[in-house]
Amino acid sequence: MSALSITSTLTLRNGIKMPRFGLGVYEMSGQQCTKSVTWALEQGYRLIDSAEWYENEEESGAAIRKWVDSTPGASRSSIFYVSKLKSNRGYQATKSSIQESLDKCGLGYIDLYLIHSPHSGKQKRLESWKAMEEAVDSGVIRSIGVSNYGTKHIRELLDACRIKPCINQVDLHPFMTRTDIVKLCRDNDIHLMAWGPLVRGEKFDHPVIVSMSKKYGKSPAQILLRWGLQHDFITIPKSVSKDRIIQNSQVFDINIEPEDMKVMDALDEYFVTDWDPTKAD
Numbered sequence: 361m362s363a364l365s366i367t368s369t370l371t372l373r374n375g376i377k378m379p380r381f382g383l384g385v386y387e388m389s390g391q392q393c394t395k396s397v398t399w400a401l402e403q404g405y406r407l408i409d410s411a412e413w414y415e416n417e418e419e420s421g422a423a424i425r426k427w428v429d430s431t432p433g434a435s436r437s438s439i440f441y442v443s444k445l446k447s448n449r450g451y452q453a454t455k456s457s458i459q460e461s462l463d464k465c466g467l468g469y470i471d472l473y474l475i476h477s478p479h480s481g482k483q484k485r486l487e488s489w490k491a492m493e494e495a496v497d498s499g500v501i502r503s504i505g506v507s508n509y510g511t512k513h514i515r516e517l518l519d520a521c522r523i524k525p526c527i528n529q530v531d532l533h534p535f536m537t538r539t540d541i542v543k544l545c546r547d548n549d550i551h552l553m554a555w556g557p558l559v560r561g562e563k564f565d566h567p568v569i570v571s572m573s574k575k576y577g578k579s580p581a582q583i584l585l586r587w588g589l590q591h592d593f594i595t596i597p598k599s600v601s602k603d604r605i606i607q608n609s610q611v612f613d614i615n616i617e618p619e620d621m622k623v624m625d626a627l628d629e630y631f632v633t634d635w636d637p638t639k640a641d
């Protein structure tokens with residue numbers, strides 16, 4: 361039996377503990393987001409992954425605050441809230457985006473703030489980072505990281521930064537294993553956060569996933585999530601359904617055997633579900 365649980369955390373390079381499992385809120389309308397975040401928190405999720413781009417930072421923050429206020433023993437610090445910078449438009453624009461995200465969520469601080477993608481070129485990427493470092497200095501952001509960074513972008517940032525990134529959030533699932541990015545991140549103490557961990561439902565009927573589902577008595581979705589967790593990827597499935605939010609969290613009572621993990625690793629086919637900025641200039 362695995363020792364992992366829904367509240368398991370890992371420790372980032374700055375000493376801050378981050379939950380290993382959470383809810384992604386991409387493509388949720390405002391009302392869907394309020395409900396989904398509330399259901400997730402009730403179910404024990406402690407990490408919420410939002411973004412400027414998703415246009416639901418207000419609803420995410422409001423649902424968290426309401427849940428904290430109405431739940432005995434709960435506190436703001438028991439929730440890990442993530443947001444992301446939509447685009448790299450320079451130092452001043454990044455400062456403005458950070459302030460807007462803070463105002464919208466109303467949570468007082470953001471636990472983790474990511475550059476959403478490397479698009480825009482080196483100078484603008486590094487300007488975004490500088491503004492984010494200053495937000496850490498002033499205490500309004502606790503940890504900073506990147507998303508969709510390829511190896512070139514990670515090396516560029518490590519060469520230039522004052523505060524090193526804690527996280528790279530990339531699409532990671534058995535059909536997209538990104539082993540080069542994963543290795544470089546691990547070598548540099550950057551944790552991986554897996555977006556699209558359910559492959560957006562596009563591989564639920566793959567014969568290997570179906571056979572693992574039967575073997576372990578779990579749904580294809582649960583098998584995919586468990587694979588990511590066992591690779592130590594912070595895993596953030598999205599769902600607007602209460603039943604599926606609950607189902608996705610019931611992945612802590614199985615352990616995929618090492619040989620089955622290898623079979624799943626071998627499914628890699630560079631399968632892109634959404635976008636792939638990892639090779640941007």
Ligand SMILES: NC(=O)c1ccc[n+]([C@@H]2O[C@H](COP(=O)([O-])OP(=O)(O)OC[C@H]3O[C@@H](n4cnc5c(N)ncnc54)[C@H](OP(=O)(O)O)[C@@H]3O)[C@@H](O)[C@H]2O)c1
Pocket residue numbers: 383384385386387409410476507508529530554555556557558559560561579581582596597598599600601604605607608634
């Ligand atoms: N950094 C980035 O560039 C980036 C890009 C994409 C996503 N993300 C983050 O990663 C999160 C997750 O990724 P994602 O939204 O792309 O996709 P995903 O989590 O792989 O898949 C979500 C899809 O699976 C369905 N689903 C959820 N649970 C299910 C279950 N148990 N059984 C069957 N279907 C299920 C959902 O439908 P229902 O909602 O109807 O249940 C939805 O259509 C996002 O919400 C976002 O926070 C980040």
